[in-house]
Amino acid sequence: MRVNRVEELTNKALNSLNINDNIKIEIKPMKQEIASFSFKTKTLRLNKYVVENFDDELLYYIILHELIHFKTNSLYHGINSNEELKNHFSEEQCDEIELKIIQKLIMLK
Numbered sequence: 001m002r003v004n005r006v007e008e009l010t011n012k013a014l015n016s017l018n019i020n021d022n023i024k025i026e027i028k029p030m031k032q033e034i035a036s037f038s039f040k041t042k043t044l045r046l047n048k049y050v051v052e053n054f055d056d057e058l059l060y061y062i063i064l065h066e067l068i069h070f071k072t073n074s075l076y077h078g079i080n081s082n083e084e085l086k087n088h089f090s091e092e093q094c095d096e097i098e099l100k101i102i103q104k105l106i107m108l109k
Contacts, residue, residue, distance in 0.1 A: 006051055006059070010044060013064040016088060017071050027051050034105070037066045039073075053108055054101075061097045064088060 010025055023042050030047040037044055044066055072080040085094060
């Protein structure tokens with residue numbers, strides 16, 4: 001597992017979102033989630049199996065998605081988070097990447 005890869009993708013996402021906070025990264029096995037973000041500890045948690053098996057495009061999308069929750073200060077997928085995501089990916093790109101993520105998750109089971 002290349003931690004540097006995750007740090008690089010996280011830094012890229014932080015820069016894209018203009019987030020200057022120090023964000024901790026945890027990579028660990030997760031039974032149900034592919035990623036999560038703790039507002040309390042400013043920690044991005046990534047599923048170890050996702051990090052090991054997803055390419056950079058998919059992993060970047062997941063990291064960006066989680067950091068958008070932090071930037072918009074919301075746990076939910078509301079208008080603000082969707083608009084922020086559209087600043088980085090078109091709706092078609094989002095649909096394509098999300099489909100790839102679902103397909104990859106099905107293959108990993």
